[in-house]
Amino acid sequence: MARINPEFSDELKKYGAFDLNACYNCGNCTAVCTLSDEENSFPRKMVRYSVLGLDGDLEASLDPWLCYYCGECSTTCPREADPGELMMSLRRWLTARYDWTGLSGLLYKSLPASIFAFLLLVVAVIWFAAKQQFDVASIMHYGHFFEMAAITLVFALILLPNIIHMWWLTIYKPGIKAPLSAYFKSLEDLIVHMFTQKRALGCDDNQFRWFEHFILVLGYLLLLFTTVFLNWFETTNLFVIILGYVESAIIFVVTFDFVRRRIQKDQAISKHSHPSDWFFVIWLFLMGLTAFTVRLFIDVDLLETNLWIYLVHLIILVQWALIIVPFGKWTHFLYRSFAMYFHRVIELKG
């Protein structure tokens, strides 16, 4: 027997949802959705769960991650209940649910808390730089060290436990018994979806948006690799230098376009922007831009006299690595691909 929780919709509104009670259950959203099929009919089911406050069913569901937000359900909704944005809010809510630290939920729900966290890290970086007597070489050395440490620790302490939590909520807890072989067979899906997001191509008229997103992900991952493992800022290898320029340029050009769309609100998907969306695209844009500029300043021998530019980059980087990656929108990179993976596992189980 399900227990109804009418307060749940108020909770969900803090994550960006609108008037879900406007829904009169016509199923138009599910019918127009090109990704919805007989096995996974969404988003109306998710709207219904949300209206009734069935949080147990919601956290066991992978449906929110199967939606790639073309916005068709929202533009054609006869009640203007905005199911597309509800799915987006559910993804934020799930991100908070998977996070064992609880910080995700706090940052999603409270803008002041987010701003405080961002400012705290600004102070921390400047304090650290002051301790190093604003010495470029030493700060850059620690900066590079920080990148490697952050990747390892964030993954080991936050992201990995969260993915295990996600598995526990969506597969173990609902009592789905999948053989180990299903997990192996599905690995291919995990990799493919992680690096291509090809499911997004199933959305109507989505080729260009998919392409932008695709090269953005590629550019981002390669830049991460280039700075961390090829030590872009200190290398003398011309190929690596140019590679880094291209990657960082891709990031800020594509994210500039994403920010422009969110400002112009010309598509259903860019109509509503939660603070977490702004932080994500703007910080990604700034990351690309400042990384590009830092390397440019190195190449024209201006960095020694312009330490501030590296400090700005470092601040952005630290905020990105310690707030947005573990607790913010960055996590959708993992949750979306693991959702596809778990979805396949469940399918294989029969």
Add this chain to the structure above:
Amino acid sequence: MQQENRKLNFDVLVVGGGIAGGESALNLANLGYKVLLVEKELSIGGKMILLSKVFPTLDCAACITTPKVSEIARHPNITIFTGAEAKNITKKGEHQFEAVVLKKPRYVVVEDCTGCQLCEEACPVSVTDEYQYGLAGRKAAFIPFSIASPRAAAIDIENCILCGACERACPTNCIDFTQTEEEVLVKIKSVVVATGFNLFDPLKIPRYNYGKAKNIITSMQMERQLAPTRPYNTILRPGDGKMPDNIAYVLCTGSRDKSIGNPICSQICCMYSIKQAQLLMGALPMADVTIYYLHIRAFGKGFNEFYAQAQDMGVEFVKGKVGKITEKENGNLMLRYEDIEAGVVKEAEHDMVVLSVGVLPNMEISESFKTEKLALDPFNFVNQSDVLASPAKTSIEGVFVAGTASGPMDIPDSILSGGAASAETTSYLRRASL
């Protein structure tokens, strides 16, 4: 344009000659008032005269309308202008209105026309017939439909090639190409607005593919196929003339839908669709009929029994709004919807789809009132300023509203509303003479 200085005096101007306006005009005329009935179309009778049967009694719509229409047409106290529109309506004082009625030329002297149809035979121009809602063709010289009133020819000057064949064929020489538009100034004491409604145009929902997929029709087109004056004498799908055997109804097409700007229920679509489904079961005994609905609103007297009767006859009811309709190569249609009972998205194939289109306001008349504004309600129907105590009252004293001009309603309610409007008009006019 011919500026005629004819000044005509009437007690009441009734704008709109449908069932509500007709009822008002007839009641007022029977009480001795002089009525001018202005109708935009070439025939009075409104939408009802074109319908097949009425719900929930399954009485023949034409058999109710035509005697009423004849009575209106022959009444000594009623003057009818067809093909005319009431333009400037100004209030000069209590019980004093003036209106300019714009009469479009018919190019036929109605009094002399015998309705012999020889002009139709002679006319070489064929165009689609708006009175058959595009299902059949007509000539440029034509009688609007067989039970039209007046049953007289008209020339569709937009499409006429001025060949003169009709003039030569006409035995009474009633065709007159020298007619021009005329403006008639009328003085009246009160006005009844009975301008009816517009049907929703499903082209506004591109994902339904109406207009592209040939075997998707509107409910009004199905109504024509079922009516006694039907174009094909049977039910055919327009794409290839095949007799359909698996028909789908898509309810709430253009009703209760904020995304197309009409958030309210049209009040008639559930019942007329159920009625058509029952009639189809009679016309095509082997056919399956499926009605895709959101909620069946069977709220009137005998409605729920009528709904149950359709279920007993084998009409299939599926809860779920149709999201998309796509055409297959053989002309059949694929409907994508969520089966709400199962919570699963499904696709179904039908060989003909009827879109149960909704009721939209006809706002034009509000622009005709010049001195005082005729207030509209939030949904752009004529506002009933005192809906409980005096339902026909509008924002202008002396102007009353009848029928669907004030909101979606079915035929019995329209007739009731027409009666209410005539009663309130009478009481207003009586005050003038006291």
